[in-house]
Amino acid sequence: MVEKGQTKTFASKFVPRIVKATLLVIITYLPLYFLSAFIEPFQSFFPWYAPTTNLFAAVFMIFLVVGVFTSGTIYQYVFGVARALVTMIFFICVLNGGIVALAVPVEGASVNVMVDFRVILAMLVLVCLLGIGKNVVQAIDFVSAKVETKEL
């Protein structure tokens, strides 16, 4: 009887989280998948893109899943900060610090293309910093709420 109740608690606690984590992983993976499909014809010009993206996707999803499973604890926000940091590092790496330079062979000649994404990168870093700030404020709020509950 006790075992049955424990199983029920476990199921009611973890099944929604598993479903939520699965959905979030799918939603996160879709843009990366479409971006990879879009980039694929130009893969030879961006040799660093695929390994970086795969590594980023793996790490990001691990933090996402762990974040979902640790929701309701302080670790949820810790992993949220980690996720935003990973995203920020990914953008810095994939945009090569803001300056993307390529050598494209055109009719036997080599055409050098240089695109300055520093403004875009600055905006992306800003978004990630906002995410980090949000998680930090949420963590402070969570801890203070817990202390208040304890004191009461």
Add this chain to the structure above:
Amino acid sequence: MRYAVRALGWATKIVWILMVFFAATSVYSALNVKMGFGQPQVFLSSGFIIISVPLFVNNTGLYDLSELNMTVAVTDYNESFASTSTTFVPLIPRGSSIETAHNVSMSLDDTTSKLLDYLFNDTVFNLDLSLKLNFAGAIPFQVSTNMTMPWGAPLHNFSIGQFSYNYLNLTPQELIIPISFENHSPYFSVDGFMRVEIYNDNSELLGSSVSDLNVPSHSSYDGQVETIVDVSKVTGSGEVHFYFETSAFSIGPVVMSYG
């Protein structure tokens, strides 16, 4: 604290949406910008070699292109710097196109030795092209390439043959000078006049004459110049001075020794 969290959440979401929107529209716009260089053309005009590089930009994207800056640096076969020039277009609004020619001019008047080199010897010009522009006022973009352009000398292998006389039974005699050269230039024909002055080794003028020239591109000239000379002054050696007055260039004297 809740309000701060909520505000940060909304700010993050709004910035993400703006970023995704800008990224998507930028990619769409970039794919709708057609840009290219035409085949460089070379012509000579009043003491200048002009290399004209046609450039077209068709901006059918959603954002303006600004500060288009095209620079071409020309170096010749021995890497010596020949010329550089810049074309600047401040703005190409969305939905518009520009078609312009970027001209690189090299003055030949101040570099007679170079001019002689280019007129008599084939060479290869090295063109360093660089194009910079600002996309949507936020993404500076630069394309650069290097191309070579063969230069065919219009008076390639210019030479004079053995002199001969057409005896007229008089003191002045008709001197015949065989002349040959090949017009290797793919860009222009050598049409105009060639003035010839013959000097003895005391630098005394023996005689002069003017001949017509009409040598199309990629064809050779094999003719002779007949000049009435004072045989009493002929010393067996000296110099021939050539002056060319053509539609493409004017140069002289080109000095060649004989004897």
